[in-house]
Amino acid sequence: MPRIPALAPQDAGPVVKLGYRMARKQLGEVPEPFAVMAHHRKLFVLAARHELALQKAMHVVPQHLVELAVYRTAWTVGCSWCVDFGAMLQRMDGLDIDRLKEIGEFETSDKFTEDEREVIRLADAMTATPMTVTDEQVASLVEKYGHDGVLELTYQISHENQRARMNHALGITDQGFSSGDQCRVPWLTDEPASQAV
CATH class of the missing domain: 1.20.1290.10 (AhpD-like)
Known part of the structure; x- marks a missing residue:
C-alpha cells in the first residue's frame, strides 16, 4: 500500500478522469504513481505532459x-x-x-x-x-x-x-505490468475495473 493512497476516479475532477482513461487505454491500467500524483492536479498535469514530451524528444540513442x-x-x-x-x-x-x-x-x-x-x-x-x-x-x-x-x-x-x-x-510498489497479467487497480473500489474510470 502506498503511503499516500491513489486518488479514486469518483473523487477525481474531469482532467484527472481524462488522464486515467488515456492511461488505461494505452497501458491497460492506470499506473499507481499517476493515481497518487493525481491528488495534486497541477503536478499531475505537469508530469503527464513532461512524460509525453520526453517520449517525443528521444530520437538519437537506440x-x-x-x-x-x-x-x-x-x-x-x-x-x-x-x-x-x-x-x-x-x-x-x-x-x-x-x-x-x-x-x-x-x-x-x-x-x-x-x-x-x-x-x-x-x-x-x-x-x-x-x-x-x-x-x-x-x-x-x-x-x-x-x-x-x-x-x-x-x-x-x-x-x-x-x-x-x-x-x-511514497511506498509505491510493482503493479504487475511486466508479467502481462491483470494489474491490480491502484484504489479500493467495488466497481469492476472496466467501469472504474
Missing part, C-alpha cells in the same frame, strides 16, 4: 539502450514499480526480459553487449552518491552518439532517478 539504462537506475534505487514498468516496456519492444535477471552481473554476463554495458556503467555512475561519472565515460559516449545522444542518456537517467526515488519514498 531506444533499447535508453530503456536498459533507465531499468538499471530503477533497479539500483530499489523502485520495484519502475523495475516492473521498465521490464514491461522492454517486453513490449520485443526484447528478452529474462536477461534482466542477470542485470547485477552485467559486466560478466554474455547476455549484454559492450554498448549496453557502457550505458549501464553511466547509469551506475550517475546514480551513485556522490556521482562518479568520468570524462572518459562521457567522451566515449559522445564518440558513439554525439552530444545530443549523451544529453538524451543523462537526461533519462537523471529523470529516472527522480521517478524511482519519489515512488520508493
Whole structure:
C-alpha cells in the first residue's frame, strides 16, 4: 500500500478522469504513481505532459539502450514499480526480459553487449552518491552518439532517478505490468475495473 493512497476516479475532477482513461487505454491500467500524483492536479498535469514530451524528444540513442539504462537506475534505487514498468516496456519492444535477471552481473554476463554495458556503467555512475561519472565515460559516449545522444542518456537517467526515488519514498510498489497479467487497480473500489474510470 502506498503511503499516500491513489486518488479514486469518483473523487477525481474531469482532467484527472481524462488522464486515467488515456492511461488505461494505452497501458491497460492506470499506473499507481499517476493515481497518487493525481491528488495534486497541477503536478499531475505537469508530469503527464513532461512524460509525453520526453517520449517525443528521444530520437538519437537506440531506444533499447535508453530503456536498459533507465531499468538499471530503477533497479539500483530499489523502485520495484519502475523495475516492473521498465521490464514491461522492454517486453513490449520485443526484447528478452529474462536477461534482466542477470542485470547485477552485467559486466560478466554474455547476455549484454559492450554498448549496453557502457550505458549501464553511466547509469551506475550517475546514480551513485556522490556521482562518479568520468570524462572518459562521457567522451566515449559522445564518440558513439554525439552530444545530443549523451544529453538524451543523462537526461533519462537523471529523470529516472527522480521517478524511482519519489515512488520508493511514497511506498509505491510493482503493479504487475511486466508479467502481462491483470494489474491490480491502484484504489479500493467495488466497481469492476472496466467501469472504474
